[in-house]
Amino acid sequence: MQDFGQAFLTAFSLLFSFDADLMEVIGLSLRVSLTALLVAGLIGLSIGALLAVTRFPGRGVALVVVNSMMGLPPVVVGLIIYMLLSNAGPLGFLGLLYTPTAMIIAQAVLILPIIAALSRQVIEDLHNEYADQFRSFCVPTGRMMAELLWDARYSLLTVMLAGLGRAMAEVGAVIIVGGNINHLTRVMTTTIALETSKGDLALALGLGVVLLTIALTINAAVMGLNATAKRQAYA
Amino acid sequence: MPDLRPANVIDLRSNQDAGAGADLFPAGVEDLTYQAGGTVLIKGIDLTLNADGVTVIMGPNGAGKSLLLRLMHGLLEPSGGHVTWGGRLLDDAIRRRQAMVFQRAVMLRRSVAANIDSVLRLRGRADPARRRDILEHAGLADRAEQPARLLSGGEQQRLALARALATEPDVLFMDEPTSNLDPASTLVIEDITKAARDRGTKIIFITHDMGQARRLADDVVFMHRGKVLEHSPAAAFFNQPASAEAGDYMAGKIIL
Secondary structure: OOOHHHHHHHHHHHHHOOOHHHHHHHHHHHHHHHHHHHHHHHHHHHHHHHHHHOOOOOHHHHHHHHHHHOOOOHHHHHHHHHHHHOOOOOOHHHOOOOOHHHHHHHHHHHHHHHHHHHHHHHHHHHHHHHHHHHHHOOOOHHHHHHHHHHHOHHHHHHHHHHHHHHHHHOOHHHHHHHOOOOOOOOOHHHHHHHHHHHOOHHHHHHHHHHHHHHHHHHHHHHHHHHHHHHHOOOO | OOOOOOOOOOOOOOOOOOOHHHHHOOEEEEEEEEEEOOEEEEEEEEEEEOOOOEEEEEOOOOOOHHHHHHHHHOOOOOOEEEEEEOOEEOOHHHHOOEEEEOOOOOOOOOEHHHHHHHHHHHOOOOOHHHHHHHHHHOOOHHHOOOEHHHOOHHHHHHHHHHHHHOOOOOEEEEEOOOOOOOHHHHHHHHHHHHHHHHOOOEEEEEOOOHHHHHHHOOEEEEEEOOEEEEEEEHHHHHHOOOOHHHHHHHOOOOOO
8 A cells, every 4th residue: 555645646757757558548538528428418408408498298297307317326327228238238239338439328328317407497597588589589499499509508518517527527337338448448437446446546546636637627617718708798 | 978869761671562561450359358377467358450650558557568469469378359460360470570679678698790690590581781781770880799788778678679670570569668768768769669660560569658658659558457448549649538547647646
């Protein structure tokens, strides 16, 4: 067991020497989570906007379902995707288990309800303000959704960020469907879990620092963007 | 304060003949009722409006003026009775030929120009030259790139009016558009409204301001407690209102 200070030193030396293994893990993490965000964002924002502007029987039930799915346990999502993608499962023929694609699917499923539920709230608040004007101009539903998505763009960026945070930080789902295979499906969180259990705290800590730095950078950028938006009264 | 009134009235409806909206008239409501939460707010109104000029709707708060406007524009569904335009029941084709300016302007979270563009695109007529004409007409040409929500109250309402007129409506509903504005801004709105009327747009205008009603009205509808008590030509109404309530209202008495 290395001591705490020693672990930090090793972590920073790994980071600043751009250690090849470390960079590979960071790169895969970003690729998987950003792709998952893109997929979940496209679907989730559409669902959110649709739920915000339409009224149909069973809408209340749909809202409860989407809202409660925000708290889906990652390991359960991982398990279900595993069963679907495993050789015996209905999607086994795709051969996706233990690939980055499987990890993207798992993370996308995990954050889809978060993006759908939060964007629904944001867009519905805005729609309450715009509804009469839209109805007066006879704006068709699809057009209305597009206009609302655009006008809520800065708040929705924060929603997307919440999704990205969840995707980058989760470990349970990707370790099940990805398998934490070296040079193939090893991402930051799974590496931290593995290296900690192996006792290599330096690498784990280095990755922890990277994770935190990425989170801080993205949050700071979005906050700056939102401040600009507020100055222009666009947020 | 610079004079913001349109210097020369440009014709925004060049593709239309004067009186293109004639087929929507006479417009009217028959036995119109509206209730919400068990309370009857509009109580069996019959009303017929003609194609020309400005119809001003007056009456104390809670009389149902805004509700009547919303029912005639189709923002609300009546609980009973009909809304007809030129003998046809109100439908989306008719609604697309109408526009409404609300008491509080709803500004999209975009630039002034983008607020106009959004409506022009909706009607399939996006064109920077047209947008420039529209903004010039509203005295907002120099504000085109500013965020719409940072305009003053008067400018926002002018933009809302310009945006409504950008759809080239045959009927324009205005729900107390100047109630929060200072006299100078009010005058600009009135001038743009009169210019629209002169181009043949039917204006239906709610106001509490007696001076404004006198300046704009060709005919006056007086409402009280969900009913129309009187519908008279403006001159007749202001000289000798037929109903005691309208007389009291104009004399500045509080009517209950």
